[in-house]
Amino acid sequence: MEYDLPSDFDIIVVGTGMVESIVSAAASRIGKRVLHIDSNSYYGGLWASFNLDSISKIPEGNRSQPVVENKENEIVYPVGNDVFDLRIHSQKWHIPESNPEKDVDESDSAVAQEEHEWTQEKLLKISRKFNIDLAPKLHFAKGDFVELLISSNIARYSEFRSVSRILTWLNGSLEIVPCSRSDVFSSNRVSVIEKRMLMKLLTSCVDGDENEFKGYEGKTFQSYLKDRKLTENLIHYVLYAIAMCTDDTLCLEGVEKTKRFLGSLGRFGKTPFLYSMYGSGEITQAFCRLSAVFGGIYALNQSLNGFIYDNDNTFKGIICGKQRINATHLVMSLEKLPKEIVDFSTTEYISRAIFITDKSILEDEREHLTLLLFPPVDRKAACVVLELGSLTGTCPKGLHIVHVFTKQTVNPEDDLKHCVEKLFCKREGESNSSPSILWSFYFSAPNTFSQKLECEKLLNTYVCPGPDLDLDYDPAIERAKEIFERIYSNAEFLPRAPDPEEIIIEGEDNNNIINETEERAEVPADQGDVSSELAHEDDT
Amino acid sequence: MGAAIFVKASVVTRYCDSRQKHRQSAASWRDSETSFEQQKGHDRFFEMSNLNQSGVKPKDHLYKILVIGDLGTGKTSIIKRYVHQFFSQHYRATIGVDFALKVLNWDANTLIRLQLWDIAGQERYGNMTRVYYKEAVGAFIVFDVTRVNTFESVSNWKADLDSKVQLPDGSPIPCVLLANKCDQQKEGLINSKSKMEEYCKEKGFSSWYETSAKENINIDEAARTLVSQILLNDKLINDSNKDGDQFSLAHTNDVKKKSCNC
Ligand SMILES: Nc1nc2c(ncn2[C@@H]2O[C@H](COP(=O)(O)OP(=O)(O)OP(=O)(O)O)[C@@H](O)[C@H]2O)c(=O)[nH]1
Ligand SMILES: [Mg+2]
Numbered sequence: 001m002e003y004d005l006p007s008d009f010d011i012i013v014v015g016t017g018m019v020e021s022i023v024s025a026a027a028s029r030i031g032k033r034v035l036h037i038d039s040n041s042y043y044g045g046l047w048a049s050f051n052l053d054s055i056s057k058i059p060e061g062n063r064s065q066p067v068v069e070n071k072e073n074e075i076v077y078p079v080g081n082d083v084f085d086l087r088i089h090s091q092k093w094h095i096p097e098s099n100p101e102k103d104v105d106e107s108d109s110a111v112a113q114e115e116h117e118w119t120q121e122k123l124l125k126i127s128r129k130f131n132i133d134l135a136p137k138l139h140f141a142k143g144d145f146v147e148l149l150i151s152s153n154i155a156r157y158s159e160f161r162s163v164s165r166i167l168t169w170l171n172g173s174l175e176i177v178p179c180s181r182s183d184v185f186s187s188n189r190v191s192v193i194e195k196r197m198l199m200k201l202l203t204s205c206v207d208g209d210e211n212e213f214k215g216y217e218g219k220t221f222q223s224y225l226k227d228r229k230l231t232e233n234l235i236h237y238v239l240y241a242i243a244m245c246t247d248d249t250l251c252l253e254g255v256e257k258t259k260r261f262l263g264s265l266g267r268f269g270k271t272p273f274l275y276s277m278y279g280s281g282e283i284t285q286a287f288c289r290l291s292a293v294f295g296g297i298y299a300l301n302q303s304l305n306g307f308i309y310d311n312d313n314t315f316k317g318i319i320c321g322k323q324r325i326n327a328t329h330l331v332m333s334l335e336k337l338p339k340e341i342v343d344f345s346t347t348e349y350i351s352r353a354i355f356i357t358d359k360s361i362l363e364d365e366r367e368h369l370t371l372l373l374f375p376p377v378d379r380k381a382a383c384v385v386l387e388l389g390s391l392t393g394t395c396p397k398g399l400h401i402v403h404v405f406t407k408q409t410v411n412p413e414d415d416l417k418h419c420v421e422k423l424f425c426k427r428e429g430e431s432n433s434s435p436s437i438l439w440s441f442y443f444s445a446p447n448t449f450s451q452k453l454e455c456e457k458l459l460n461t462y463v464c465p466g467p468d469l470d471l472d473y474d475p476a477i478e479r480a481k482e483i484f485e486r487i488y489s490n491a492e493f494l495p496r497a498p499d500p501e502e503i504i505i506e507g508e509d510n511n512n513i514i515n516e517t518e519e520r521a522e523v524p525a526d527q528g529d530v531s532s533e534l535a536h537e538d539d540t
Numbered sequence: 541m542g543a544a545i546f547v548k549a550s551v552v553t554r555y556c557d558s559r560q561k562h563r564q565s566a567a568s569w570r571d572s573e574t575s576f577e578q579q580k581g582h583d584r585f586f587e588m589s590n591l592n593q594s595g596v597k598p599k600d601h602l603y604k605i606l607v608i609g610d611l612g613t614g615k616t617s618i619i620k621r622y623v624h625q626f627f628s629q630h631y632r633a634t635i636g637v638d639f640a641l642k643v644l645n646w647d648a649n650t651l652i653r654l655q656l657w658d659i660a661g662q663e664r665y666g667n668m669t670r671v672y673y674k675e676a677v678g679a680f681i682v683f684d685v686t687r688v689n690t691f692e693s694v695s696n697w698k699a700d701l702d703s704k705v706q707l708p709d710g711s712p713i714p715c716v717l718l719a720n721k722c723d724q725q726k727e728g729l730i731n732s733k734s735k736m737e738e739y740c741k742e743k744g745f746s747s748w749y750e751t752s753a754k755e756n757i758n759i760d761e762a763a764r765t766l767v768s769q770i771l772l773n774d775k776l777i778n779d780s781n782k783d784g785d786q787f788s789l790a791h792t793n794d795v796k797k798k799s800c801n802c
Binding site: 043130132146149150153155156157159160161162164268269274277282285286288289292293295298299301369391396443497498500533 | 563635636637638639640641654667669670672673703783784785786787788789790
């Protein structure tokens with residue numbers, strides 16, 4: 001579509017990842033004029049979800065064309081760098097392309113019921129039933145993210161499913177982690193004495209009596225658990241599953257993590273965790289929708305040719321195709337940062353694998369949403385495994401999507417191999433009780449949260465990191481809030497947006513034609529000076 | 541003189557920060573069993589998506605309807621006319637509103653609430669989020685009879701719609717085509733009724749109407765047609781499998797607000 005964007009904004013946000021989208025929503029919410037653009041044709045950047053067909057086409061990165069014009073007294077930087085791109089290792093099918101003997105014109109439900117007959121053709125035909133996350137996230141039921149969704153009223157845009165069980169790998173098999181009181185008491189893997197010990201320990205972690213941890217300041221959480229005379233099994237449950245720690249995690253950090261877990265129990269479902277229906281990519285879009293509803297202008301698939309700065313490196317605007325668009329502030333995702341500005345040499349990576357499988361890693365009568373915390377073994381770091389079924393709206397009935405990830409040490413395949421081999425069938429076509437992998441995708445994603453958020457060289461420019469290893473969005477929210485507060489130091493961060501039902505529109509009763517209708521929702525915060533950029537300039 | 545939109549004073553209550561969260565957490569863990577059980581009986585916590593509340597009161601329906609189409613074809617005007625009974629030559633963007641709500645007394649024992657989702661003027665470049673499409677059960681596609689190019693876009697809008705939202709069984713949601721501004725001089729295919737019929741059949745529209753938001757022509761009729769189409773799918777819409785593990789977080793706040801006075 002050919003169109004011109006308005007040419008003057010308070011803030012331009014480049015990239016629709018999580019941090020950018022929160023900043024965009026927060027700025028629109030207080031009445032700032034926001035332009036939010038993305039060179040991709042989809043929302044979410046490195047935080048997006050894709051269907052099966054489109055994930056096979058995701059670009060590793062995108063660069064702008066070299067800049068055309070350079071005016072006097074200004075510097076134009078090209079867009080993008082290749083330091084923070086995804087690195088795709090392999091994307092493979094493990095099933096035949098098609099099955100010539102069978103009639104392929106079957107309806108969805110028939111396909112789902114049929115066993116062991118999956119073909120690439122069949123899966124691609126129902127490609128849209130898949131929502132495959134590049135950065136799957138879970139949410140602590142009482143964590144910062146859930147509280148922010150509720151307090152800002154963005155919650156109305158999304159729905160969640162609770163994780164229905166938490167597993168760990170213990171003594172060569174999958175075990176259910178008893179996390180709530182009822183789990184502890186009903187578990188037949190835990191003896192009566194262990195039950196008492198576990199309850200006592202969890203209670204003392206939660207109550208946080210200072211004396212309890214005296215002397216453990218420099219010691220590990222593991223040593224604390226050992227001193228409490230917990231059995232090996234219990235130490236495993238608490239250390240690797242509940243607290244999600246390593247052997248080296250310090251005691252007080254372990255206690256904090258235990259509290260984070262326990263504090264979120266009992267609000268929704270049986271575990272502390274929620275997952276966003278239709279994939280984690282929905283979440284960035286919920287923030288974008290709020291931004292749009294409060295006046296933010298959106299343009300995806302937007303060719304972006306350069307960032308304009310004046311001679312003292314103060315941000316002036318951007319070049320989009322032939323258009324120049326001015327703004328006071330620029331917020332952008334790290335991968336959009338001009339190449340010559342990037343001075344980061346080392347980058348951490350996350351090793352990720354995504355599988356489509358034909359059954360659950362631990363079969364049960366009902367479908368589960370499973371979180372498996374695979375403990376560290378030998379010199380391999382702990383892995384997080386998230387198994388999603390059709391009830392999450394991310395895959396068709398009868399199949400599962402499994403995400404496996406860990407901090408990168410070598411490469412995705414080598415980092416995850418030990419875990420993957422234990423959970424799935426080893427050879428193609430071999431059928432035992434483990435699920436088979438129908439499709440696999442290994443890639444590395446940059447873990448950029450340790451990067452600085454302001455580039456010293458460029459003024460009024462703020463940089464947003466990509467996805468990190470935290471299970472939830474806590475670090476992303478913190479970053480977004482930090483950026484927002486630097487730009488608008490006195491403004492409220494995402495005050496509650498009214499529900500549509502709370503907005504009363506009063507029309508004129510007698511005279512049905514009103515000229516020059518000026519309407520505006522008088523919402524809390526300094527919404528008063530919203531300018532009406534959106535009035536029709538184009539039709540007369 | 542003009543229309544005004546304001547927010548009921550009661551919602552301006554500020555959110556109080558989550559400092560008390562940590563204080564609560566200890567207690568909530570220990571009581572987790574009991575509080576979980578209590579909440580179960582408490583709708584507020586277990587409120588499924590409000591679009592599915594009809595499961596509770598069988599004759600009270602809530603439907604989400606999308607209104608899409610090219611720039612300036614009259615989407616906002618049609619919604620304003622239908623819901624608020626007025627028309628204006630110059631709308632400014634309505635800030636902060638997701639949808640307009642129209643309540644229909646369909647028959648003696650059926651109440652229908654329609655959520656009409658406008659394209660936020662801001663998303664006018666055609667980049668609506670999935671949030672916009674999600675759980676919609678019907679749509680209007682609007683074109684401007686005075687501008688042929690807006691009619692040419694109709695098939696793109698329809699294809700886009702069908703690719704982004706389907707009924708639980710995978711079939712497209714019912715969609716009515718609105719040939720708006722029929723109080724003006726018409727251009728193109730719209731001048732031939734039989735060709736329009738053929739076009740709608742081919743593109744999968746349930747029906748089409750010539751409308752005018754200005755003169756209030758056919759808007760109620762078009763809506764009635766769309767609603768009766770949606771009602772045919774009602775069973776399908778409500779059968780979507782939702783169990784106790786699915787949550788909407790909306791309105792969870794209300795409880796919280798009561799407990800703090802800051
Ligand atoms: N004559 C006439 N004018 C109309 C009619 N409906 C809308 N208009 C005018 O057309 C212009 C655009 O109407 P809007 O309702 O703002 O159109 P829209 O589709 O919401 O536009 P965007 O939100 O910008 O995409 C306004 O000037 C309206 O007054 C109609 O039925 N007849
Ligand atoms: Mg409009």
